[in-house]
Amino acid sequence: MKLARKKLPEKGPAIGRLKLQWADIVGPSLAKVCEPDKIGASPKGKGRVLTLRCIPAASTMVQHQSELIRQRVSVSLGGDVRDIRIVQGPLKQSPPAAPAKKRRTLTPSERESLLSSVQTIEDTDLRKAVLALGEAVLTTDES
Incomplete structure (x- = not known):
């Protein structure tokens, strides 16, 4: 993935792929309260910075789990996510609705x-x- 990413545009495919796989990467509980917003270059020039958008009530929880999130995202994207920034606000994508439980009729x-x-x-x-x-x-x- 590192080799392929050098040939692809910096922003497009990585963030798109990350948004598609977000619930699988961080788990369903975190995916309900935060989502990837953008991926940018690190100010120091090494690696990338992932900006997460999260609901204000969950920002502390996301901050405490940011290192775990960074590691999982870094593995998923090829190993160069160096930092995570957290932005509070409403989520742009609504989490997928849980499937309705099936009901049967009483005998x-x-x-x-x-x-x-x-x-x-x-x-x-x-x-x-x-x-x-x-x-x-x-x-x-x-x-």
């Missing part, structure tokens, strides 16, 4: 069993809440 016997188990509850609001909870638990597919 008639499951519905009857659930209804009979809540019949002894006298408070109607509580009975409805427990019934809704039971339906939610039984219809959530774990796969």
Whole structure:
């Protein structure tokens, strides 16, 4: 990758590749709160500087993990990321939405069993809440 990068433009491919692989590089929890903004030359002339955009509430956490992030990004891009700068602000890319859990329908016997188990509850609001909870638990597919 080091050899290929010398022939490619400095900014374009590296930042694009980094944005595509960001969640794989830093993990899903960090990818939700920060994202790569740009990659530039180091002021000292050796290596590059990665600028991360992160939400203000997570900036301290990102700062504490910046060395780990730098190492992972450096390995991913070929080994010359020397420093990380953190910019606070809203993320430009929204994190990918989690897939919705699949719901299945209750079988008639499951519905009857659930209804009979809540019949002894006298408070109607509580009975409805427990019934809704039971339906939610039984219809959530774990796969």
